[in-house]
Amino acid sequence: MQDVRFDLSAFGLGEMARCGAGLREAVRGAPSPETAAQTVADFFHDSMVDARSEHACSAVGVFLVRSAGLPAATAAGRPPAGRARGLSLAGFRGTYAPWRAVTRTGPSTLPVPSAQAARDVPLVYQFLERLGACTSANTDGPALPAVDAEVVYVPGGWTDGLEEELLADLVEHSVRSMLLFGGTLWPGEWFAVALLSHLSLPVEATDLFRAVAGSTGLALRSVTRPIAERSPAGRPPHGADAALDLLKTMESVVAQCAARLQSTVAELLCATEELREEAAIVELLQEAGRTLAAELDLDALVQHAVDAATRLSGAAFGAFFYNVLGQTGESYLLYVISGADRSAFDGFPMPRNTQVFEPTFRGLGVVRSHDVTADPRYGHNAPHHGMPKGHLPVRSYLAVPVTSRGTVLGGFFFGHPEPGVFTERHERLVTRVAAQTAVALQNAQAYRRERQAAMELQRHLLPTLPPVAGIVSASRYLPAARDRDVGGDWVDLIPLPEGEVALIVGDVMGKGVRAAAVMGQIRTACRAYTQLGLAPSQVLQQLSVLVDDIAPGCITTCVYAVLDTRRDRLRSAVAGHLPPVLRDPRGRVSFLDAQVGPPLGVGPRRYPQQEAALPPGARLLLYTDGLVERRGRPIDDGLRQLRELLSGPMGEIEADCDLLLDTLAGGQHDDDIALLYLQRPEDTAQRITTVVRDYAPVSGAVPDARLVVSQALREWGLTRLVNDMMLIADEMVANAVRHAKTPLRVELRRAGERIVLEVTDSSPEEPRLIISPPGEFGHRGIFLVDAIATRWGTRWIDGGKVVWAEIKTS
Incomplete structure (x- = not known):
């Protein structure tokens, strides 16, 4: 039998035509009805597969209803009057146990109608009843072209009335649906084909298998026809021959239509794929536009831009070179890479205005080359005369300038090792991204300038903490991550007579110049009240009256505390502010929130005062709400996380400030953050000892810094740490000389059990x-x-940065 396969889960019009033709070809020449029925069972079992090309049917049965005891119809083509009909499983292929039992002792015939037949093959029997094969009356009229098909689901459909044993057997054989189709062969003779499948076949399959049932009936009819009615050539008589020719013609036309339909479907799928690609490009452009319009961080912005442009261009890798103004006003060139590791370009110098690069860096227009190595502008400049040795291979080249109002802000550069990759369409897409990038760069640079101006204004308004005997202090101020305006947060530390020091952290509601101006006035007044020797509660009372006078309706919160370093006592008062956090020498953390008064600016009020011990070894943190509160995180969660951080291992106080800000804010804070953090050294051994050196950015700074570190550690009796700290100094100073190329300062500090190098x-x-x-x-x-x-x-500090490293002495 020819190997013909049909996907039963995707059985369509073309499969229907090929199945009918293949079935008749397989049955042709069968010597008996039983042989023909077995051939039909084999054909369907072998040809019907699932999407994985595995057998879709666990069993196939071909049933015949004929006059009982007769191998074929009589010469007249009709059963004799009064003869009963019999149901036989004439063809079977598979593993279904109940049907194997029917044929275990050879072909058997069950009388119909009968209870035994209804019991042994219930679903088939019910289907044949629908065809009229199981009625008691004999059919002696002409043969009717009756065909039918039905899909039965397991469980469900007709199976609801089955005995539990039969239903369990269907489930055991993984039968999910049964496809039944059949029809009339001759007057008084019927056939039915049952396919037991592990697939859940669609109901629409019945329409296609009605045609398959017709082809099956023609194939069996050619075998069951009496010998007397066959033509000498072994062909059916003229009428049947004409019907068969018509069926073949119909199947051929159907097959052609199905082929055209499949071709059309393939074209539609191809067009759909193109539409998907276009939709993906449009979506990528929209996403890039949204991202670039919303991004204000310059580093993130340029990376987003080159990533999007590289994907749209289809380049193997892309780069974006852009100009940045330094703090002293000088312009320098930076770059980002997409599609390749940045380290692949670290060994190459910045590109110069060669004949290839000049049009882009001068903003003269787009450069697109199918093969840049064949471009007449390529290879004219020393020392490389082309790409430097080790550069990634580039044949296709595309460069698009990023300009705004006649100013060149940067340029996109794309490469691919194959020639002819970049088309006019790629050029248009990247040009659109370049236009969006230009606007985004202008916004980001304006935001950076305004933010730097706001931070500079805030720094001028905030004091530099003076040194105070008996405490080590540090402060921080960070403006809101997404806000350009200056805020009203402030901190202050004021030395007082008799070993006391005033500690203040406050927050004026609002943003902008007004908030900064109100903050400046409150801070000045607070310093004046402090010099009068007023208690914390009295200072807040006076400030509340002042705020109500100079800024009615401007709510201000504040913590005012006085530390007596001689008596190790802290007196504090809180005006609507988050309470200070105290860590005692044993590492226990508590919030000083026993008594909290209303915010400032609500008229003359009394503010309760509380006292706490702050002995050597203790730490105190005063902060504004921006540290612990942000969108998506309740303030209680922030306070709980703050407590956990302060309860953990603590290090050098400057580093701990950075740790608090990185962990709690992480650049995502919605409000300004101000904090004042101080530590009480436990004894004289905890006093800070510092060695400072200034260097020019030359290589000679490295060995000198190593020598300074070595000598200092030996003087402090820490010889065992010399090698480690010298290695750290060597790497940190060498990095500053190589990458910063600016004057640098090296500071080595001993603070208790910690050595810090900055x-x-x-x-x-x-x-x-x-x-x-x-x-x-x-x-x-x-x-x-x-x-x-x-x-x-x-x-980060005003005018640059500090890179620090810390090791323990113990």
């Missing part, structure tokens, strides 16, 4: 842990610092 420069570049490819040795120094130091990090 390197200060004015570069905006932040050291990061970057994994170098095998064979390259760059970026390894910061891993060395990370491995040796107890902690390390970066702190």
